[in-house]
Amino acid sequence: MSGARIEEKLFQNRYLVDAGRPHIKVRAHAVPSPALRALVHACPANCYSETDTGAVEVATDGCMECGTCRVLTQATGEIEWSYPRGGFGVLYKFG
Numbered sequence: 516m517s518g519a520r521i522e523e524k525l526f527q528n529r530y531l532v533d534a535g536r537p538h539i540k541v542r543a544h545a546v547p548s549p550a551l552r553a554l555v556h557a558c559p560a561n562c563y564s565e566t567d568t569g570a571v572e573v574a575t576d577g578c579m580e581c582g583t584c585r586v587l588t589q590a591t592g593e594i595e596w597s598y599p600r601g602g603f604g605v606l607y608k609f610g
């Protein structure tokens with residue numbers, strides 16, 4: 516086992532943006548639920564952010580497809596989640 520840190524290993528992954536076809540969308544809302552707001556801190560790729568008006572938005576670049584946001588908002592239905600098209604999204608490098 517090498518002594519590489521997790522950040523160094525993650526850095527080896529690459530992400531291919533499918534321009535104009537984000538695989539996660541936040542449904543329009545005035546006030547985010549606590550679950551949706553929690554994603555601003557819970558997403559490991561920092562894809563979620565809060566806007567000036569207090570809504571939550573997503574930018575899927577760098578998404579690791581971990582599913583955390585899908586699970587956390589399952590009950591509220593605030594996001595639409597699907598896997599990226601083949602060849603797009605995160606490209607994991609193993610080893």
Ligand code: SF4
Pocket residue numbers: 539557558559560561562575577578579580581582583584585
């Ligand atoms: S699937 Fe994981 S990495 Fe991707 S946006 Fe959701 S929480 Fe973030």
